[in-house]
Amino acid sequence: MVFLFRRRCSALLMRSVSLLTGLLLLAGCTSYPDNSCVLLQSDFEQFEGWMHPLPPFLSTEQAHSGHYSYRVVEGTDFGSKFQQPLGVSCAFVPRKLLLSGWVYLPSGRIGSTKLVVEINCQGRRKNVWECLEVQEVVKRYGKWEYVQKIIRLPADLESTDILQLYVWHVEAGDPTWFDDLRLEGWR
Structure with missing residues (x-):
């Protein structure tokens, strides 16, 4: 039996x-290695020991993993920006991006907070601008929530186009924390 x-x-x-x-x-x-690449993977622990004083966006008040997280405080419109050319981490120009990470909201009073992916095409074409609307995907407060978004990219991007990831805190509200952010590129 x-x-x-x-x-x-x-x-x-x-x-x-x-x-x-x-x-x-x-x-x-x-999941084939030649079909994907990691453009960003950050748990925000890598700053300890390298920078003094620590960047103002780092917080020890909340963390999904480790000791630090990325915090956007009340009254701040934009958080610090991650920026690099598309071709730095990928051997190809991605056609799709998978943005994922963890978000902590103390309450529903966050206003309009967006995790923005922007690709600056340096005047060659219109920039690509996509966002994950935090208040639309997080429904529980006072705990870490996993979020993700697939972003489809145009075929005419180049490896020298500048990838940017930042938080846009459109309307002031309660602070918002992000941790374990990951941005993957796919063919």
Whole structure:
């Protein structure tokens, strides 16, 4: 009887893995190294020991992992900006981006807060501007919530175009914390 139970569980597990793999392939989310790259992965711990004083956006009040997180305080319109050419971390120009991370909101009084991905095309074409609307995806307060957004990019971007990631705190409200931010590029 134990043998049959193990065999059924094993078969169910294999079907689940096959289904998940199929869904990921349908969504265009293959995990082959030449199809994806990591443009940004930050838990905000890397500043300790390197900068003194620490940048003002670092906070120890809340953290999803480690000791530090990225904090946007009341009355601040923009947070600090991550910036680099698209070609620095990728051997190709991405066609899709997956923006993900963790957000902590003490309450629903955050105003309009956006995690913005902008690609500056340096006058060659119109800049790409997409955002994750925090107040639309976070529904629980006083705890860390995982957020993500897929961003489709135009085909005419170049490796020298400048990728920027920043927080736009449009309307002043309660502080907002971000941690473990990740930006992946996909072919």
